[in-house]
Amino acid sequence: MDLHFGDSEPTDEERAAVDALLGPPGSSWEGAARDAMRTDDLRWARGGRAARDRRDLLLPGLHAINDRIGWISEGALDYLCRRLTVPPAEAYGVATFYAMFSVRPRPAxxxxxxxxxxxxxxxxxxxxxxxxxxxxxxxxxxxxxxxxxxxxxxxxxxxxxxxxxxxxxxxxxxxxxxxxxxxxxxxxxxPPEPAAALAVPQAGDPALTLLARVGAVDPASLDDYRAHGGYAALRRAFELGPAGVIREVSDAGLVGRGGAAFPTGRKWQATASQPDHPHYLVCNADESEPGTFKDRVLMEGDPYALVEAMTIAGYAVGAHQGYLYLRGEYPRAVHRMRHAVDQARARGLLGADVLGQGYAFDIEIRRGAGAYVCGEETALFNSIEGYRGEPRSKPPFPVEKGLFGKPTAANNVETLVNVLPVLTRGAAAYAAVGTSLSTGPKLFCVSGSVARPGVYELPFGATLGELLTLAGVRDGLRAVLLGGAAGGFVRADELDIPLTFEGTRDAGTTLGSGVVMAFDDTVPLPRLLLRVAEFFRDESCGQCVPCRVGTVRQEEALRRIADRTGAAASDDIALLREVGRALRDASICGLGQTAWNAVESAIDRLGAYE
Structure with a gap:
């Protein structure tokens, strides 16, 4: 693929797919048929900047072609690039970055x-x-x-x-x-997908907070949502004002639920105080961590809660535009969220004058296309902007220069939905749940060797054993993976670990995004670790050498020792430790920094190769 346009032409279907997104081309320089009588076709500098300002539509354009045709041909890519004034080589680099796209012919x-x-x-x-x-x-x-x-x-x-x-x-x-x-x-x-409530074994429990509406309300009905307490939190936010909302969130002790556990109020305050404008709000719904599905359940079962929470967050940080970046492998969640956003906009809950309060805010949904690294916030920004989803070096931090180079607050779905009970119940009541350092309720994604897998809501401080008892852990439990592929294993005799950020840290593991995956003694652990290594090798963006090379070397070593134990594997285990240290210390982002965690814990805590 060259920097320059080739001779390939799009088919009528490919052209229609792009035009449905961007509208008809204005001149032959944008791909329309040449017409000597049209003044728009004269060779002059007209519209170039406006076209380049639409670079962020590159990813939606690639989706439009891939959805319509099943793959992205050179002619289709060239046509999209002409419409957006993007060099074909750059667009090719973006298209080949994502697993859901193909630039080679394949069945529909x-x-x-x-x-x-x-x-x-x-x-x-x-x-x-x-x-x-x-x-x-x-x-x-x-x-x-x-x-x-x-x-x-x-x-x-x-x-x-x-x-x-x-x-x-x-x-x-x-x-x-x-x-x-x-x-x-x-x-x-x-067969139709089961209702989201079936993923919530506690459905109907009156003690639930974040999951209370899942299964109890019609996810398509805005009226049903409002009848069950919806939009009370937004009205409370308008009473408090932006500074008051941030103060409540800070006093509640709410921290990010994506794994980093950064104080939400501090992030919002830092964004709101930036003099540069506009400010942006981004909801990270690209939960691609193996074993994580809580955000999917929330979006499928209670979509209006996220719309309301994003509106509150935008109001607090001074943003008038929000982006919901939703992973492409969640078709039902995409459908539910689009419907919720459209209904909220039609009813005056989004748009130029939210609830008649003089505050303008709207939400745009962007679909991911299969890239785990886009869960890292700066990689997500690049993806929205139409570039390869590669993480940026920090500083500057997103609160200073984030999406489109402007101050940006980025939170995941669970974090934002927690804002609703903070405002409706008050900061003190919210902080009274959980522990002093980990406040409020937490969602846990339980899967594997349990009788009742699903999303569970417990207050911070419950033990791992209590959670697994609720889920019905099976006999022969060998290990539990906390935090997903980027987390760590614990033994079956360590179930008294408190499920808090500080409790898991003190136990030498991590809570991460809330993954709890149980494995009994029928699961071949070496093969499982090899799958973890394959995952990180595939998902590395390749931008930095430690991760690009280290994830490959880790997989190679694990493949060699998969069927060997004891002294025969000792040299490769020593190599794994050396590679793991390099990954952790020198990688740009969390993908490389955590790629060794699960393997290390399996070797040291479980004796995986003894």
Missing amino acids: TVLQVCTDLACAAAGAEELCAGVTSRLGPGSGVHVERAPCLGLCERAPATLAVRAGDPVRTAVTAPATVEGAELAATAPDSA
Whole structure:
């Protein structure tokens, strides 16, 4: 792919897909048919800056082509680049960065079979082999192994995507070979997805706070949401004013639920105090950590709560535009959130005058395209702006120069939804739940060797054993993975660990985003660790040498020792430690810094290769 445009032309379908997003081209320089009588076609500098300012539509444009055709041809890419004044080589670099896009011809239907940790333990390899044998060449279906699809409570899982206008999707979980084949060949005939409430074993418990509405309200109905307390928090926010909202959030002790545990009030205050404008709010809903699915459940079961919480956060930090970056593997969550945003806008709860208070705020939804590293906030900013999703060096920090180079507050879904009870109940009542350093309720994604997998809500301070008792842990428990692939293992005799940020840290592990994955003694641990290494190798953006090389060396060493133990593996274990230190100390972002965590804990705490 060159910096210059080639001779390839888009098909009518490809052109229609782009034009549906961007509108018809204004001149031949943007891809319209040449017309000697049109003054717009004269060679003069007109509209270039305006076109370049739309670079952030590159990712939606790639989605539009991929959704309509199933892959992105050179002609289609050239046409999109002409419309946006983007060099083709740069757009090619973006298109090839994301796993959901293809720049090579493939069938219109793609079946993704999850082979990550929870699904691997539930027989994903056998499922993948069976589906591949049934849907061979000539079936019109492209079968591919996929990282975590966020359906861990129903493992193993598949996602079928059939290109067209409109694009059609079908989720099968728990999947069988026959069910996955039906979803791929006849997505409209596939069984409907179960209600989000089925992912919440505690549904109906009056003590729930964050999950109280999941299963109790119609997720499509704004009136039902308001009848169950919706928008009381936003009205309270307008009474307090921006400074008062930030003070309440700070006094409540709310910290980020994505794993970093940074104080939310401090982040909002730092953003609000920046003199540079405009300010932006970004909701990070790209939860791609293997074993994590709580944000999906919230968006599918209580979408208006997120819309309200984003509006409050935008009001507090002085933002008038919010972006919801939602992972592309969540088709139902995308549909539910789009409907909620449209309904809120139609009812005056988004737009130029929210609730008649003179405050303007709106939300734009952007779909990710399969890149774990975009969960890092600066990589997410690059993705929205139309660049490869590679993390930026810090400083400057996002509160100073974030999205589009402007002050930006970025929070994940669970963090934002926690703002609602902070305002409706008051900071003191919220802080009284949990512990002094970890306040409020916390969502945990429980999967693996348990009888009742799903999202659980417990106050901070409950022990790991109490959570697993609720989930019905099975006999023969060997280990529990906390925090997902970027977390660490604990032994079956360490279930008294308190589930707080400080408690897990003192125990030499991490709480992370709330992943709790149980494994019994039937799960081959060396193979599981190799899958973790494969995941990080695939997901490394390759920007920095320690991560680009280190994740490959880690996988190579684990592959060599997968079937060896004791002295035969000692040299490779020593190499793993050296590589792990380099990853942790020298990588630019959290992906490389945590890529060694699970392997290290399995070696040291579980004796995985003894």
